[in-house]
Amino acid sequence: MKLLILAAGMGTRLKPLTDDKPKVLTELNGKTLLQRQLDTAHEAGVHDVVLIGGYLADQLRGFGAELVINEDYATTNMVQSLFCARSHFGNDFIMSYGDIVYGRAVLDNLLESQEQVAVVVDSRWRFYWEQRFEDPLSDAESLQMDEQNRISSIGQKVRDISEIEAQYIGLVRFQRNGVRQLCRSYDSACEEKTGVDDMYMTDLLQAMASEPVGLAPVLIDGNWLEIDSVSDLELAERLLRQGRLH
Template identity: 35%
Template sequence: MRGVILAAGRGSRLGNLTDERPKCLVPLAGRTLLDWQRSALTAAGVGELAVVTGYRGHLIAERGLMTFPARRWAETTMVGSLLAASPWLEAGPCVVSYGDIVYTAATVRALVTAPGELAISYDPQWADLWHQRFADPREDAESFRLTEDGCLAEIGARPRDLSQVEGQYMGLLRFTPRSWRAALRVLDGREEVLDMTGLLQQLVEDGQRVEAVPCDGPWCEVDGPGDLRVGEEIVRRNEEAFAW
């Protein structure tokens, strides 16, 4: 199993923390975000890792990691970054991680062993984390609904109320070559307008089964400086879960 970390963006909402480095190299609890991701993926048995780079990508390449440069990272969404790693996605099963999240190895293992061609990790207890991050969790929450058998039914819309939110997508997913080919058919030149949740929603509407795998352990996402404080507290309170 291979793993790809999408780390092309600057992370402008972090202000001067990313003036001289990409977002994935911002430290959290004594380690960069990239180091947290590498450790979790490796501990879960992901054997080869690559990073999709963009903003100040040379700083990542200097760490000896294999990289896929996203040439148009500033003009496209996360999906554009994902396309840069297409050679690996076409070749075999691959875990894909956003470059601004911290999660446990147990969550990766659950994702890797999930059935089906396409699977995503999600947090069914999302509200607790969102209350720590936002004054009103509804400001950032997206719709997330499941089918009776636990597959993705809806994702990415602005929810009318929280009854439409059965969890939150984490930015961690797993493709097989077959599901990646389905994704390429959906994209077909639309990488500038479709974001990742938009791609997943379109795949669902086209009949692609998307397994939804609950996270195993704590996690956090870093969008702004306040998220760093939240993430550091999560890591501090859950040292055993993050001890690899």
């Protein structure tokens, strides 16, 4: 079991805080986003961590994790960063966005899942989004499940709140068959030249949703934070003091 943390981004919406450091080294109430993730992982028994860096990646050394560098971080997206670490996938790994923090219970729920592709989604997303955005629909993306309780739509633009049953948080576990399907879907996109460099992670997950392995939701009720902007950081500091994570 490995934890792969995507930490290559420049964090432009967090400037000037990210002028001289990677986004994951932004401090949240005195502790960096990266250290918060590492602490949660270690508490849950996950000690094999790989960081995929890019922007100012040398600052990510010395955290007790292996560092893989996406040299093309400025012109590629998360999918390419993830596949820079393809040799580390093995038969069981967790992928985490670097700009989120989550409570121990969230990771425990994911570790308990036996699904081949387990996607953490927040069913109480609207309460959080209404605090983050004047118009929650301006940033929210689709998340719908079918009658088999498999995710049928993820990360698509929405017109109506009814298209959102939960919200993807950026945390996914891939086990043996899920790893294989992830790689097949990526390789197919490369062969079709469908703009893999610009592909969002949700685009790849959406492609996987129609495959036999499918995507299984791991439902949570809050207990996580995303730090994508200065206003996000200010909100997260306040929510953390109120006991948002547990």
